[in-house]
Amino acid sequence: MAIHRPCGTFDRTYYEAKAIFRTRLQWGMITALILALYGIAFVMNDYLLGLSIVIFSFIVAMLGLQIITGYAGQISIGHAAFMGVGMYVLACVEAHLGWSWWVGMPLAGIGAGLVSMFFGSPSARLKELYLAFASLAAHFIIVYVISNWETMTGGVDGIWLSRPEPLLGIDFMVEHNYYLLVLTLCIAMIYLAKNLARTKLGRAFVAVRDNDIAAEVMGINIFNTKLLAFGIGGFFAGIGGAMYAGYNEYVNVEFFPLNDSIWFLGFLVVGGFGSIFGAICAAVLWKLLDEMATLMTPVFTEILPGLAFYVTASFSLIMYTLVIVIFLVLEPRGINHRWNIIKASYRLHPFAY
């Protein structure tokens, strides 16, 4: 939703009308940002690199939920489970077939997409609230299957897996090389999601979200569109899961509890609906708050000795809920909307109109 365009830029050709970045300044800033993200890999320590890798994986997964819920309007309370399916597909491909991460990663995306489509298929008959129940059921069923299919998934013990094999002489066991790989993938997925939203399919998603009967009257096949939304969203979740599992070199059912599915949805609201930038903000904010809660642990250990474990666990639960509720009550359209307002007021600055 571009409220205001930069003053004095006009679209004279179709090519200009389609551009994501309109002015030289925007091009310069985005190039500088990407170069900076690549550059800081060599100055950050392992702790910061690890945090960034987690953030990038969750950005990709959050983009998937943004496509399902933000663009296509299908509420999903099972997104963490879809991400988990991605992790386990990668782990099983590596553990049982012996294939490398490079093959497993796209397979993880496709596997999670298929599972997501399967659990999204009730959307043929269900809407809104009822669909949310179906996805809630999906979460419990996926977790049950994964933790009990022991020959395949190793049950509650989880599976060990390995990082990507060296490519072109780059060793991904080194933290900053894996960071660069994940960053590249993340930028590619953001580009993909951004462009998907501007294609015929992306506009069909928005039409289905805003009024599905009107969309059907206009010739959109609602069921196919919803299924595709689930499939593509699940694909993103699976890729994000593969990135995350590759970093940890281990997967476990504990990696995707029901809480995470709920936080996915909650922080999506905080980030803002129907915008890629909102999804990125949401994932970054979530994981930064997560890290803050972890960093608070020593503080709590000092104040309340003995209780620190429970206090840390409950602190993040309470803090997240407060953040989400405050945003919903004060800024229901999310960070993205606020950011647009700031941009617009900067552009108009001395003139208040």
Added chain:
Amino acid sequence: MEELLKLIVLGLCMGGIYALVAVGYVVVYKSTRVFNFAQAAMITVGAYALYQALIIWSLPIWAAVLFTLAVGVALGLLVERLLMRPLIGQPILAPIVVTLGLMLMVRGVVLMIFGGQVYGYGEHFLPLGAWHVGFLTLPMIQIYAFIISMVAIFALIQFYNRTRMGLGMRVTHEDHVVAQNLGINVKRVFQYSWVIACVLGVISGMLLGNIQGCCVELDVTGIMAIAAILFGGLESIGGAIVGGLTLGVLQMVTIGYLAPIMPGEPIMMVPFAFMLLILIFKPYGLFGLVRIERL
């Protein structure tokens, strides 16, 4: 055969509590059109409030129960006024996210205050022991729990059918604006619905806390009760009762016959598989209103 009968009776007892929880969801959904996922959290609140009053403060039973009910009433008023009223008119996702978040927040608060251990009431609340009827062994707490839930639901139905407020709540269910034009105080109706739902949740919390012990995972029972409402239909109190009893029996039969065959804990998964099946074949449940949509 005896085995099956035993399972069915135990299932009905458990189903009574499911029905009580399910009715709590229905009351709020009927009048406010908000699906209150936080109903599950009210169970935890009720169980721990009773534990606090009965065991830690060692109050007599009647005072402890009154305290717990008062906590339920206060919570209902607070949630309605602070969280739900600003969200009226927002898209459907907003209340879903807020109530889900509230559920996790209650989990957090309980963890912070009580830690993660499992507490029990011991012999301080409902009498322990069992009755022997023929070949059946009926644990007394389960039977009492069933009777108490049925009494609570019966009282609620009487309230709906006999009082002016109950009539107002039924009108509000039809259409908020029409109800307002007819002179019904819709805000007051919302307030009453939340208070009633929270009190029902707190009662089921006391009963469940007695049966399963107070722990943070009590709210999973509340989430499982969602399957019961879907079976009966989201708008129907009778449906919620039927659904709750069915779910209880189904679960007990699962424990008896499926659990030896299936790995892990099928008892957790069965309600959700059941829910998915209902959603596919009967999306509005047995007694739910089928929504007709127009452009």
